[in-house]
Amino acid sequence: MEKLIIRWQRLVQNNTTCPRCVDTGLEIEKAYTKLREALKFFNIEVLLEKNELTDTEFNKNPLISNLILINGKPLEVWIGAETGQSQCCSVCGDEECRTIQFRGNIYEAIPENLIIKACLIAASELIPIGKKFQL
Numbered sequence: 001m002e003k004l005i006i007r008w009q010r011l012v013q014n015n016t017t018c019p020r021c022v023d024t025g026l027e028i029e030k031a032y033t034k035l036r037e038a039l040k041f042f043n044i045e046v047l048l049e050k051n052e053l054t055d056t057e058f059n060k061n062p063l064i065s066n067l068i069l070i071n072g073k074p075l076e077v078w079i080g081a082e083t084g085q086s087q088c089c090s091v092c093g094d095e096e097c098r099t100i101q102f103r104g105n106i107y108e109a110i111p112e113n114l115i116i117k118a119c120l121i122a123a124s125e126l127i128p129i130g131k132k133f134q135l
Helices: 019-042 055-060 075-079 112-124
Strands: 002-011 044-053 067-070 082-087 096-102 105-107
Touching: 002 019, 002 112, 019 044, 019 112, 067 075, 067 112, 075 096, 075 112
Parallel strands: 002 044
Antiparallel strands: 002 067, 082 096, 096 105
8 A cells, every 4th residue: 555644743832833833733634534535545545644843943944834745745846836934923933934825825824725735646646557446
């Protein structure tokens, strides 16, 4: 069985994260549930990893927070989006946090549909040519 690994990382301080990461987390859960069901027909197991960043890791590079990697590549790479940044909240301090720019829109929290889109593109690379599937 092939594996599609969704890895999401965000800053967590005292069991708290910023609102955009909370929202992204909810969106990832919805996308993961749908993808897990849909891709099992193609013999692809979807795995979700959630990683907490320390203050030290975040302060070295704030743009690694709210980062979604799909089979090791950032979500932006899969869908042709760009990484941006904007001021966030007290959890993140004075640092500007990660945003996604896609088709003229800026997303602070990453919506379910962008996560699914990126994962489907990544999953398509896991499907062997000429393989027949039983639905």
